[in-house]
Amino acid sequence: MNQQDVLNQVQEIFQDQLDDESIILTNESTANDVDDWDSLTHIMLVVAIEKQFKIKFTSMEILSWRNVGEMIDNILNKLN
Numbered sequence: 001m002n003q004q005d006v007l008n009q010v011q012e013i014f015q016d017q018l019d020d021e022s023i024i025l026t027n028e029s030t031a032n033d034v035d036d037w038d039s040l041t042h043i044m045l046v047v048a049i050e051k052q053f054k055i056k057f058t059s060m061e062i063l064s065w066r067n068v069g070e071m072i073d074n075i076l077n078k079l080n
Contacts, residue, residue: 001079003027006053006072013048017041027069053079 011025018036031037037045049071050056055078065071 001076003072003076006075006079007068009052010049010068010072010075013052014045017044017048025068027067027072029068030066049075055079 007025007027011023014023014025014034014037015021018034018041020035023034025034031042046057046062053075055075057074057078061074065074
């Protein structure tokens with residue numbers, strides 16, 4: 001699985017969780033770029049991502065992400 005594969009899956013999770021098919025994510029995307037991505041939905045997104053990829057993040061990992069790209073890097077590290 002490569003970065004684009006993970007990005008596509010994460011984008012689908014965002015679209016599903018936020019009920020917005022128009023969401024297009026890039027590695028540079030942040031919560032400021034996505035309507036309705038607030039602290040509560042962030043938790044829902046993280047849980048959905050953990051379930052999809054069968055991984056678990058630590059609180060420190062989650063807090064360290066500055067954008068979607070860093071989240072994806074973290075996912076890839078856990079998958080490899």
